[in-house]
Amino acid sequence: xxxxxxxxxxxxxxxxxxxxxxxxxxxxxxxxxxxxxxxxxxxxxxxxxxxxxxxxxxxxxxxxxxxxxxxxxxxxxxxxxxxxxxxxxxxxxxxxxxxxxxxxxxxxxxxxxxxxxxxxxxxxxxxxxxxxxxxxxxxxxxxxxxxxxxxxxxxxxxxxxxxxxxxxxxxxxxxxxxxxxxxxxxxxxxxxxxxxxxxxxxxxxxxxxxxxxxxxxxxxxxxxxxxxxxxxxxxxxxxxxxxxxxxxxxxxxxxxxxxxxxxxxxxxxxxxxxxxxxxxxxxxxxxxxxxxxxxxxxxxxxxxxxxxxxxxxxxxxxxxxxxxxxxxxxxxxxxxxxxxxxxxxxxxxxx
Numbered sequence: 001x002x003x004x005x006x007x008x009x010x011x012x013x014x015x016x017x018x019x020x021x022x023x024x025x026x027x028x029x030x031x032x033x034x035x036x037x038x039x040x041x042x043x044x045x046x047x048x049x050x051x052x053x054x055x056x057x058x059x060x061x062x063x064x065x066x067x068x069x070x071x072x073x074x075x076x077x078x079x080x081x082x083x084x085x086x087x088x089x090x091x092x093x094x095x096x097x098x099x100x101x102x103x104x105x106x107x108x109x110x111x112x113x114x115x116x117x118x119x120x121x122x123x124x125x126x127x128x129x130x131x132x133x134x135x136x137x138x139x140x141x142x143x144x145x146x147x148x149x150x151x152x153x154x155x156x157x158x159x160x161x162x163x164x165x166x167x168x169x170x171x172x173x174x175x176x177x178x179x180x181x182x183x184x185x186x187x188x189x190x191x192x193x194x195x196x197x198x199x200x201x202x203x204x205x206x207x208x209x210x211x212x213x214x215x216x217x218x219x220x221x222x223x224x225x226x227x228x229x230x231x232x233x234x235x236x237x238x239x240x241x242x243x244x245x246x247x248x249x250x251x252x253x254x255x256x257x258x259x260x261x262x263x264x265x266x267x268x269x270x271x272x273x274x275x276x277x278x279x280x281x282x283x284x285x286x287x288x289x290x291x292x293x294x295x296x297x298x299x300x301x302x303x304x305x306x307x308x309x310x311x312x313x314x315x316x317x318x319x320x321x322x323x324x325x326x327x328x329x330x331x332x333x334x335x336x337x338x339x340x341x342x343x344x345x346x347x348x349x350x351x
Contacts, residue, residue, distance in 0.1 A: 025052050029060030030072075037075035040350060042082035049083075054097070061101050065108055070127070077106035077134055078345055085331075085342070088141050096150055099138045103157065106134040110161065130348065132162040133341050136171055140338035144331055146182075148175050166219035167341070170228060173211030174336060177232060180204035208232045223252035224261070231265045234272075242269055260289040260296070261335040267299060276307050287316075294320075294333050 023031070028048050036045035052060070064076050080102030088095035110127045111119060135158035142151035152175060158168050183201035185194040209232050215225035226249030233242035246269065250262040267282030283300040290296060297320045304313035331337040 025056035026060045026063045028052060029057065030064065033064065033072060033076045033079060036079045036082075037071065037349065040346060042079060042086075045079060046083055057101070061105065064105065068108060070109055073105050073109050074130060074349060077102045077109070078349055080105065081134060081138060081342070081345070084138065085141050088145060089331075092142075092145065092147055092150070095141065099141075099154065102138070103135065103154065106131045107157070128161045130345070132158045132165060132168060133345055135161075136165075136168055137338045137341040137345065139171055139175075140336055140341070141331075143171070143174055143178060144334060144337040146178055148179050151175055164218045166215040166222040166225055167338075169211050169215035169218065170222065170225045171338070173208045173215065173225070173228060173232075176204050176208035176211060177228065177235075178336075180208060180235070202236075205232055205236055209236070221252055223249050223254070223258045225249075226252065227258060227262045227265060230269075231261075234265065234269050239269065239273070255340050256289050257335050257337075257339055260286050260293065263289065264293075264296060264299065264335070267303075271299075271303060276303055279303050280307070290335070293335070295335075 022028075028051065032045050032048050036042060039045065049057070061076070064072060080098045084095040084098035084102065087098070110124070110131055135154050139151040139154040139158070142148075142154070155168065155172050155175060159165070159172065162168055180201050183197050183204060185198040185201065188194045188197055209229065212225045212229035212232065215222055216229070219225070226245050230242045230245030230249055233239075233245055246262060246266050249258070250266065253259045253262050263282045263286035267279045267286065270276075270279040270282060280300065280303045283296055283303060287293065287296040287300055297316060301313040301316045304310070304316065331339070
């Protein structure tokens with residue numbers, strides 16, 4: 001299954017089907033959800049939804065909410081998440097619409113306190129984990145395209161369910177970090193503009209640092225928080241602390257995405273210290289871990305050029321441009337997309 005395949009199916013026009021008598025919009029929607037629950041194939045499951053306009057989808061979602069069957073709610077929410085991820089690279093507003101409906105569906109999995117009688121504590125924890133993980137993945141999708149404004153409310157919804165989650169606190173820190181990245185003092189001509197922007201950037205980086213440290217208080221071995229903390233410390237010109245955080249995060253990293261970010265951030269630190277050989281090794285390691293990352297290709301080619309190895313830089317660029325890349329390349333570009341969370345949701349639904 002590919003992301004672009006889902007996007008193409010969802011975007012397809014099937015107007016001829018609408019003219020024929022057949023099942024209601026709610027029946028079509030419930031059948032799609034049932035198919036996704038059965039097969040896990042989001043592309044095939046989403047195909048019938050191409051026949052539904054926005055005005056038809058909303059009543060169908062409300063019907064699922066009214067039934068309040070946990071497995072159906074979870075499947076529907078995950079299908080909305082998959083479609084939202086698929087279209088995010090094409091239409092942010094379209095992705096947000098699916099995420100908004102999916103958020104309502106996954107939030108409904110967790111019963112309000114007034115009707116929790118008879119639900120075991122273990123089941124309540126599981127429900128909260130499903131919902132918080134779902135929101136974390138949705139937020140990471142938006143952060144992967146630098147849409148912090150839409151990601152923030154989703155992060156806050158998740159934190160209300162799991163305020164001590166190291167993974168969520170790290171996503172919150174990442175939102176601050178991305179915010180800091182767009183606050184560039186060099187874009188201003190006036191001294192006051194430069195000073196004000198530099199202060200805002202510094203303050204935002206402190207918010208990110210605080211979030212990463214809160215994540216580590218919750219889970220001292222959470223590699224991604226250490227790795228991103230190292231990045232923020234580097235951006236704050238605290239090279240010694242950054243190196244220590246990155247080294248520890250690299251040693252703890254087990255997920256490919258975490259290993260990729262550790263290598264990229266370590267390479268940037270080494271490059272800043274004029275250690276071009278070390279930087280090249282780090283960027284090469286990052287590219288091996290995530291062959292579709294444009295950032296890794298650009299960083300590796302740049303270091304080769306700075307080292308006077310134009311031949312190697314050209315080979316790196318040619319290898320990337322000639323490769324058959326996954327259509328969801330944009331998810332790999334900065335390592336923000338929470339692929340581990342999406343995999344967990346898929347596996348949980350299959351249990």
